[in-house]
Amino acid sequence: MNYHITTHCPNCFRASPSAVCPHCHFNRKDDIRHIHHLPLFTRLDKGYVIGRVLGEGGFAIVYAALREADGLAFAVKEYYPESLASRGLNNCTVQAKRNETERLAVWQKRFKEEAEHLRRCQDYPAIAGVVKRADLLEQNNTVYLVMERLQGCSLRTFLTEPKSAQWILTWLKPLLATFEQLHNRQIFHRDISPNNVFLTANNQPVLMDFGLAREGVRDSAMKSSAVGAGTEGFIAPEQMMNSANSRVDAHTDLYSLGGLIYMGLHGEPPPSAAHRVQGAKLKRCQAPDKVTAYLEKLAWHCLALDRDKRPENVQAIKREYGLFWQELKAEEKIISNPATKNINQKTIVPEFKHNEYDNASKISNIINNQEFVKNESQTEFYKLVGFFIFYALILLGVITWIALKEVNFGGY
Numbered sequence: 434m435n436y437h438i439t440t441h442c443p444n445c446f447r448a449s450p451s452a453v454c455p456h457c458h459f460n461r462k463d464d465i466r467h468i469h470h471l472p473l474f475t476r477l478d479k480g481y482v483i484g485r486v487l488g489e490g491g492f493a494i495v496y497a498a499l500r501e502a503d504g505l506a507f508a509v510k511e512y513y514p515e516s517l518a519s520r521g522l523n524n525c526t527v528q529a530k531r532n533e534t535e536r537l538a539v540w541q542k543r544f545k546e547e548a549e550h551l552r553r554c555q556d557y558p559a560i561a562g563v564v565k566r567a568d569l570l571e572q573n574n575t576v577y578l579v580m581e582r583l584q585g586c587s588l589r590t591f592l593t594e595p596k597s598a599q600w601i602l603t604w605l606k607p608l609l610a611t612f613e614q615l616h617n618r619q620i621f622h623r624d625i626s627p628n629n630v631f632l633t634a635n636n637q638p639v640l641m642d643f644g645l646a647r648e649g650v651r652d653s654a655m656k657s658s659a660v661g662a663g664t665e666g667f668i669a670p671e672q673m674m675n676s677a678n679s680r681v682d683a684h685t686d687l688y689s690l691g692g693l694i695y696m697g698l699h700g701e702p703p704p705s706a707a708h709r710v711q712g713a714k715l716k717r718c719q720a721p722d723k724v725t726a727y728l729e730k731l732a733w734h735c736l737a738l739d740r741d742k743r744p745e746n747v748q749a750i751k752r753e754y755g756l757f758w759q760e761l762k763a764e765e766k767i768i769s770n771p772a773t774k775n776i777n778q779k780t781i782v783p784e785f786k787h788n789e790y791d792n793a794s795k796i797s798n799i800i801n802n803q804e805f806v807k808n809e810s811q812t813e814f815y816k817l818v819g820f821f822i823f824y825a826l827i828l829l830g831v832i833t834w835i836a837l838k839e840v841n842f843g844g845y
């Protein structure tokens with residue numbers, strides 16, 4: 434199929450003769466395309482067609498994409514650290530800037546490792562709340578991570594002003610559950626920030642962007658948007674030191690989580706660890722209610738500069754704050770009742786005009802089928818063995834019963 438900017442929508446890829454797509458209502462003018470972006474409707478291996486730019490960070494560009502074979506929508510993340518790379522003459526190939534060949538290759542390797550982390554999250558049983566990886570392509574001298582295309586927007590979009598504690602809790606609880614599963618598998622995210630937590634249409638948080646590659650972008654010699662003030666407040670002090678022996682583990686992710694809660698409460702990120710060491714203070718909530726006070730306590734606990742003073746892991750948070758957690762169940766019922774939604778609820782579900790078609794569940798099924806066929810057949814096998822043993826035991830029981838009866842009759 435041939436796609437063309439004047440005849441097809443760059444968001445949903447359907448025929449669209451007008452600037453505003455009649456199917457998904459995406460306005461072509463909203464596809465901000467720069468010279469370093471892949472040309473619209475570029476074809477990648479395995480039939481992925483590149484659509485509009487969904488976003489761009491310090492080390493990658495994310496595009497909407499369509500897989501021609503089945504017409505499913507994906508998001509494709511192209512490894513492209515702007516400070517190290519440029520495009521070749523064909524507008525597709527990625528080439529190193531002067532003297533940057535080595536670093537471009539080093540961080541490309543990290544990008545691939547990050548993709549491997551995502552794959553590990555899908556190992557059976559899959560970790561809920563992490564974006565699903567569909568494919569990894571290597572072409573144009575770079576790497577493309579193909580993911581499920583999420584519908585919604587990042588937490589950053591919402592955290593521009595203080596929010597209610599109840600609203601924060603709606604995403605905090607599932608996020609903690611995801612952390613728990615990740616940390617139990619010794620997977621540490623390393624880059625929790627409002628940019629990298631996506632809120633889907635049904636208000637579920639989804640983690641994106643494991644920070645392995647980003648740590649490279651933080652490399653001191655590299656000037657990048659990735660080290661902007663907004664992100665700095667979420668980086669634990671031990672991560673900032675960037676030294677080989679600085680330990681990164683659950684404590685580190687929990688520091689960033691504290692930053693998220695803080696930003697939810699205040700509408701601004703906490704001061705960076707570097708500034709805090711020099712005396713910058715965290716803000717306090719004014720006259721907090723019970724739930725807000727609880728969240729503030731948790732945020733401050735997580736944001737302790739001394740890693741040993743932070744909660745050790747999610748279980749520790751549950752232990753320490755568990756009682757309060759229970760009490761909150763009643764409050765939760767109030768939130769989930771549409772009749773009692775507070776004004777902040779209005780901002781929870783954004784308008785999804787641009788992404789009206791929803792293929793998330795189809796993609797999940799496909800990805801799950803690809804990844805877990807083996808596990809499923811194993812489960813089937815164990816089920817069969819279980820049934821066999823169960824019936825064998827019943828048979829044995831019946832035979833024993835008959836035999837005993839025989840003996841008893843013999844007695845008479």
Ligand SMILES: Nc1ncnc2c1ncn2[C@@H]1O[C@H](COP(=O)(O)OP(=O)(O)OP(=O)(O)O)[C@@H](O)[C@H]1O
Nearest residue numbers: 487488489490491493495508580581582583587628
């Ligand atoms: N799987 C996805 N589905 C839909 N949109 C996505 C997906 N992955 C990323 N995006 C969008 O692309 C944007 C850019 O992502 P990217 O990680 O490159 O940059 P960022 O998160 O804004 O910045 P940072 O460099 O701090 O991570 C995200 O903010 C998000 O809106």
Ligand SMILES: [Mg+2]
Nearest residue numbers: 490628629642
């Ligand atoms: Mg990101």
